[in-house]
Amino acid sequence: GENVEQHPSTLSVQEGDSAVIKCTYSDSASNYFPWYKQELGKRPQLIIDIRSNVGEKKDQRIAVTLNKTAKHFSLHITETQPEDSAVYFCAASDSNYQLIWGAGTKLIIKP
Amino acid sequence: ETGVTQTPRHLVMGMTNKKSLKCEQHLGHNAMYWYKQSAKKPLELMFVYSLEERVENNSVPSRFSPECPNSSHLFLHLHTLQPEDSALYLCASSQLGQGFYGYTFGSGTRLTVV
Numbered sequence: 536g537e538n539v540e541q542h543p544s545t546l547s548v549q550e551g552d553s554a555v556i557k558c559t560y561s562d563s564a565s566n567y568f569p570w571y572k573q574e575l576g577k578r579p580q581l582i583i584d585i586r587s588n589v590g591e592k593k594d595q596r597i598a599v600t601l602n603k604t605a606k607h608f609s610l611h612i613t614e615t616q617p618e619d620s621a622v623y624f625c626a627a628s629d630s631n632y633q634l635i636w637g638a639g640t641k642l643i644i645k646p
Numbered sequence: 647e648t649g650v651t652q653t654p655r656h657l658v659m660g661m662t663n664k665k666s667l668k669c670e671q672h673l674g675h676n677a678m679y680w681y682k683q684s685a686k687k688p689l690e691l692m693f694v695y696s697l698e699e700r701v702e703n704n705s706v707p708s709r710f711s712p713e714c715p716n717s718s719h720l721f722l723h724l725h726t727l728q729p730e731d732s733a734l735y736l737c738a739s740s741q742l743g744q745g746f747y748g749y750t751f752g753s754g755t756r757l758t759v760v
Contacts (some may be wrong), residue, residue, distance in 0.1 A: 569748040577737065578751040580688075626690060632677075632742045633702070634749060639688040 537562040537629045541569045541637025549645050554615055556640045558625035566637075567628035570599060573639075582623075583610070583611040587609075608609045620644045649673065652737050652752035660729060661749055667755045669720040669737030677740045678720040679749065682714060684733040695720060727759045737754060 538561040548554045560568075569584035585608065586597045591627045592599050596615075601608040612619055622641050626634040650671045658757050671678060680692040694702035695714040709731075711723040720737055734756050738749040 543757070567746065567748070571748075578753050581748050585746060622688070626748070628746065628748075632740065632746045633691075633694065636689040 537565055537627055537635040539625060539627050539635050539637045541640055543640060544576065545641045547642070547643040548615055549646060550615055550617065553614055554619070554641070554642055556610045556623055556625070557607060558609070558627075558637050559605075560627040560635075560639050561606065562627070562629060563603075563606065564630055568599070568630075569626050569628075569634070570610050571624045571626070572621045573624065579624060613626040615642075615644050617622045617644050617646065622637060650737055650750050653751065654754055655722060655757075656756045657759075658758045658760060659724070659727065661706035661729075662725070663727075664725040666724065666752075667735055667737075669722075670751055671718055671720075671739040671750070673736075673739055673741075673749070673750060675739035676717055677742050678714060678717075679738040679740075680720065680722050681736040681738065681751075682733050683736055683754070689736075690724075696751055710747045724757075727757075729759050732759045733756055741755040 541558045567588040571579040572582045573579040583594050583599050585601050596613045600609040601605050622639045624639050625637040647699045653668045679694050682690045691704050692706045693712040699716050709726050714719040734754045736754045737752040740749045
């Protein structure tokens with residue numbers, strides 16, 4: 536079955552700098568890759584997603600890239616702000632629409 | 647109310663108690679999920695219901711018993727729990743098929759077993 540690995544487990548960046556979180560997946564049939572943000576004490580919320588027919592997608596300061604050949608996808612956050620501090624989860628959807636999750640990355644924005 | 651609603655938000659129960667967690671989705675989705683979130687396993691899938699039929703049971707102990715009476719409601723019945731069952735229990739829903747855009751989560755129930 537599908538396996539998703541996420542790195543790093545913790546990422547600390549200076550406010551204003553960029554942050555990159557990377558995930559790899561094992562099932563070449565996976566075709567949907569969402570990213571979720573979970574702030575402390577709150578629910579995971581979808582922030583951006585990408586499908587396998589697209590290589591890159593942007594939404595303001597957030598972007599996701601997908602490399603199907605290498606089977607990895609990444610979340611890029613530019614001009615980081617204190618409100619970006621959270622745990623970020625990547626996921627890949629298998630043929631049954633079940634999301635397989637990465638272990639999460641705790642992003643810390645230093646003032 | 648829109649989205650996915652979970653009640654109660656917090657629950658403290660003894661190991662001999664019986665309690666139930668409730669989840670309701672107002673999105674017209676056709677699948678619902680229970681997840682356990684703890685420090686050791688950030689997002690651990692417990693049960694999946696698709697069109698009110700259970701399609702996944704990830705080796706969850708029998709002290710957890712799910713119920714899905716219709717496509718909008720999901721329950722998790724708890725009995726004789728252990729302290730290690732203390733965690734955040736998240737409900738989620740999704741629309742399987744062409745309209746799939748991941749899951750929408752509820753705010754969770756923070757469960758403490760004493």
